[in-house]
Amino acid sequence: MNCKKAGVLISASVDGELSLSEEREFLLHLSECTECRVEFEDAKKTKMIIKEKIIQFKAPEALIVSIMQLTNFNTKEHEESLLYE
Amino acid sequence: MDKPDPTRQTKTRTKKESLSREERQKQLEFQNEAVVHLNALYNYALHLTMNPSDAEDLVQETYLKAYRFFNSFERGTNCKAWLFKILKNNYINRFRKNSKEPGKVDYDLIKDFYHSIKDTRSDTSESESDYFHSLLHEEVYQALHSLPEEFREVIQLCDIEGFTYEEIANMVESPIGTVRSRLYRGRKLLRAQLEGYAKKYGFNNDNVQ
Structure with a gap:
C-alpha cells in the first residue's frame, strides 16, 4: 500500500469501518510510514475535537413535558373512545 | 354521545383494562427505548433548523409519529437511528418541500449559545x-x-x-x-x-x- 491509498483509508479507519483486509494492509503501511502515522493521529484528534467542542444542549423543559404527556394523552383518548363506543 | 349502557359496563371494563394494560406496556417501552433519546434528537433538530422553536416542533412531530408507528420499529435494532430517520424525513417534508420559505436562521441564538x-x-x-x-x-x-x-x-x-x-x-x-x-x-x-x-x-x- 502506498501513501495515497492509505490517505484515503484514514477517515474510515478512525471510525473503525475498514474491512479486515483493508485494516491489515493499512496498519502494515502505518508501521512503515511516519508521515501517515502522524496523519492518522491528527485525524483521530479532529474527530475528538468535533465530539468535544460541539455543545450538546438540553431539550427545553416544556418539550420534555409535552413528549411525556404525548404518550399519556394517547392512552386517555384511547380509553375514552373505548368507554363510549 | 350516550352514556355507557350500565348493562355493558362489565364487558367494556374488562376490554378497557386489558387494552389499556397493553397500551401502558407500549408506553413504558416507548419511554425506555425512544424518549431517552430526546436530547440527541433536539440537538439534531437544532442543527438542521438552526431555530429552537422549529426544532421543538420537529421533535414533537417525530415523537408523535414514532409513537403511532412504534409497532413497526424493529425490536433489537437501534431505536435512536430509527428516530433520527423519522426526524430527517419530517424535516425534509416540512422545510425543504417549500423552497420559497427556507427556515429562518436564528444567528443571535447561536451567538448566545456560545457566548454563554x-x-x-x-x-x-x-x-x-x-x-x-x-x-x-x-x-x-x-x-x-x-x-x-x-x-x-x-x-x-x-x-x-x-x-x-x-x-x-x-x-x-x-x-x-x-x-x-x-x-x-x-x-x-x-x-x-x-x-x-x-x-x-x-x-x-x-x-x-
Whole structure:
C-alpha cells in the first residue's frame, strides 16, 4: 500500500469501518510510514475535537413535558373512545 | 354521545383494562427505548433548523409519529437511528418541500449559545501544545457549519451521534461507499477550516509533530 491509498483509508479507519483486509494492509503501511502515522493521529484528534467542542444542549423543559404527556394523552383518548363506543 | 349502557359496563371494563394494560406496556417501552433519546434528537433538530422553536416542533412531530408507528420499529435494532430517520424525513417534508420559505436562521441564538459558555481556551492550551486544543467551541461550530450540508450531515451523525456507516447510509438514503467518501472529503474540508483558525492564533501547522 502506498501513501495515497492509505490517505484515503484514514477517515474510515478512525471510525473503525475498514474491512479486515483493508485494516491489515493499512496498519502494515502505518508501521512503515511516519508521515501517515502522524496523519492518522491528527485525524483521530479532529474527530475528538468535533465530539468535544460541539455543545450538546438540553431539550427545553416544556418539550420534555409535552413528549411525556404525548404518550399519556394517547392512552386517555384511547380509553375514552373505548368507554363510549 | 350516550352514556355507557350500565348493562355493558362489565364487558367494556374488562376490554378497557386489558387494552389499556397493553397500551401502558407500549408506553413504558416507548419511554425506555425512544424518549431517552430526546436530547440527541433536539440537538439534531437544532442543527438542521438552526431555530429552537422549529426544532421543538420537529421533535414533537417525530415523537408523535414514532409513537403511532412504534409497532413497526424493529425490536433489537437501534431505536435512536430509527428516530433520527423519522426526524430527517419530517424535516425534509416540512422545510425543504417549500423552497420559497427556507427556515429562518436564528444567528443571535447561536451567538448566545456560545457566548454563554466561558472561553475554555485558557484551561486547555497551557497543558496542551497542540493547536487543536486552542480552538473554541464557536469556531468548531462555525467550521462545521461552513461545510456543504451533505458533508456536515455525515460528520455530525458519525462524530457527534456515533452512528455506524450502515446506520448513516440508511438515514441519508445513500450507499455506504458514498457515506465513506463524504466523510473523507468533508473531514478534509473541515481540517482546512480548523487549521485556518489555529493559524490565526499563531499555531502553525508546521509546528505540529
